Amino acid sequence: MNARAALFDLYGDHLRSRGGRASVAALVRLLAPLDIAAPAVRTAVSRMVRQGWLTPARLPRGPGYVATPKCVRRLDETALRIYRVGTITWTGRWHVLVVEPVRDRSRRERLRADLAFLGYAPLSETTWIGPRASPELGALLTGEDIRADRFDAVLDGDPQALVARTWDLDGIGAAYEDWLAQAVDLVGGLPRDAAADRVFAVRSRLLHGWRNFLFRDPGLPAELLPPGWPGEKARSYFEQEAARLLPAAAAFVDRHLAAP
Secondary structure: OOHHHHHHHHHHHHHHHHOOEEEHHHHHHHHHHHOOOHHHHHHHHHHHHHOOOEEEEEEOOEEEEEEOHHHHHHHHHHHHHHOOOOOOOOOOOEEEEEEOOOOOHHHHHHHHHHHHHOOOEEOOOOEEEEOOOOOOHHHHHHHHOOOEEEEEEOOOOOHHHHHHHHOOHHHHHHHHHHHHHHHHHHHHOOOOOOOHHHHHHHHHHHHHHHHHHHHOOOOOOHHHOOOOOHHHHHHHHHHHHHHHHHHHHHHHHHHHHHOO
16 A cells, blocks of 8 residues: 555545645644555645645644645545445436547546546546536636536436446456455455454555555446345445444544544
8 A cells, every 4th residue: 555545545445534734744743554654645645736636724733734625526436435334326327528538648637547447448538437426516717727517317228238348347246356355365364353453454455455446446336246246245344344443443533633
């Protein structure tokens, strides 16, 4: 786990509900159980400031960083997808984007990664499709200064065949199975009387591995997935263990946020 990813996880899972802020010293202490050294934390923070995710602030316990509105939107959208509430419903309609060509390679790759994170997949270089409109899409296109025509469309054909062509469901399903096996080993190695810092580290690694599926799995409704979809078993395990480990992990975070 790199420092930047760990910071996103920390802000999303713990700091967002605590005002979205922390001192530099607290950030360093909180990432220490993940074997992330102080220089790496500071470098990652600087990068996130340049990218508009964090902003410097003078906090009661010293210099620190606060999540920007852009960051808060991303954290909230991510939380809704990580801790999904209820069953995903689908109207039978697709959200289609036709974006203007992006010539700059780094910008184009960033756009591809961001659209994939929001649940879209490419039908062509400039046409993307998702099972629903993402609430983050407008802010993404505005931030990148990219024009796109948007359509609410009905497919004239078999939606499952479209899904099979557009998303690698076999690959995503295999990744869920691999993640679940590794997660069971990770959590199973945690003693009953484990210290809070170790519980925090295990839960953080569990969350980080699960969060990576946001870049691969668009969150398709059950009627578009193959029978026995392994993502549901994996989700059930994640939600159960993340909830069980939360009290000790949260106590660890609170203690270090309050430390002088």
